[in-house]
Amino acid sequence: MALLKGTVAIPIELVRNVTQAYGEAGTKWLNELPCVIEDLEKEWSITVGRRFENVSYNYVAKAEREDGSRAVFKIGPPQNSAGKFGEAAYLEYLDGDGAVRLLMSDSERHAMLIERITPGLNLKEAFKTLPQDAVEAAVDCLSRTARPVPPKKEFESLDAWMNELRGALNSTFPRQHAEKAIDHFRTNSEIGYRSLIHGDLHHENILLSGEDRFVVIDPKGIVGHIGYDIAVFLNNHHWWIAAHPQKRELLDDAIRRFATAFEIDSHNVRKWAYAQMVLSAYWTFEENQIEGQRQLALADIWNV
DSSP states (O other): OEEEETTEEEEHHHHHHHHHHHHHHHHHHHHHHHHHHHHHHHHHTEEEEEEOSSOSSSEEEEEEETTSOEEEEEEOOOOOSTTTTHHHHHHHHHTTSSBOOEEEEETTTTEEEEEOOSEEEEHHHHTTTOHHHHHHHHHHHHHHHOBOOOTTOOOEEHHHHHHHHGGGGGSSSOHHHHHHHHHHHHHHHTSSOEEEEOSOOOGGGEEEETTTEEEEOSOOOEEEEHHHHHHHHHHHHHHHTTTOTTHHHHHHHHHHHHHHHHTOOHHHHHHHHHHHHHHHHHHHHHHOHHHHHHHHHHHGGGOO
């Protein structure tokens, strides 16, 4: 179901999420969205078409450029954080090497025009019965996209995300999990070096471009240890193969592959996975305690 504003059909879920997260500023953004899209169509010489399904905090739609080439139009609500436009800066820095290419951007209106790739299958779709091959594709993508932190660019820090977890120590969130996760974040971050990482590297954010090349989409663009990107992938991998009869062996194999590729001790990879799941559970817990507790239970599978 969608709310029609002018010629733009805005999903009810997007309306709910934006108004809850941003209050009056979010409502103002939603009301102005059709006019902003129309202005950008003129400025960028594009036609914005059918929106994608399952949009939650950004309005994302298909677009066509003046020369007939296809693209993706993406625009987000107002944000106050320093890293509010980390995605565009990240894509600009990678310049199509391992990630979709940024074609146009407007930081003031938090809007982007991105290349649309084909066939665009994500890892779950490309490797329905071969989860081990999905891991190999993720290792390759991470090898190509984790970069030294660029100078004179402002990105959010993984440290800031970790510090959010300290709020759990003064809440009803299970303290023992929060304390352990904070300790794992701290000790593991001291091993290795800080990179510009994706920040949300899961299966649906890695797409097939052409016959055999995978690229990433929807990066957060944060500065931190590569172990965090590995952890995001592993936790999502566990959800994907939860019903597989060889789940344990497949998880162990995935850990081994990442540990070998990035020279991280396997036990530390598990610590990253545990800490990332606890952080994710805490974010969920703040909005839905029951769902947060369910996620938190999954952290213990890493046995650290």
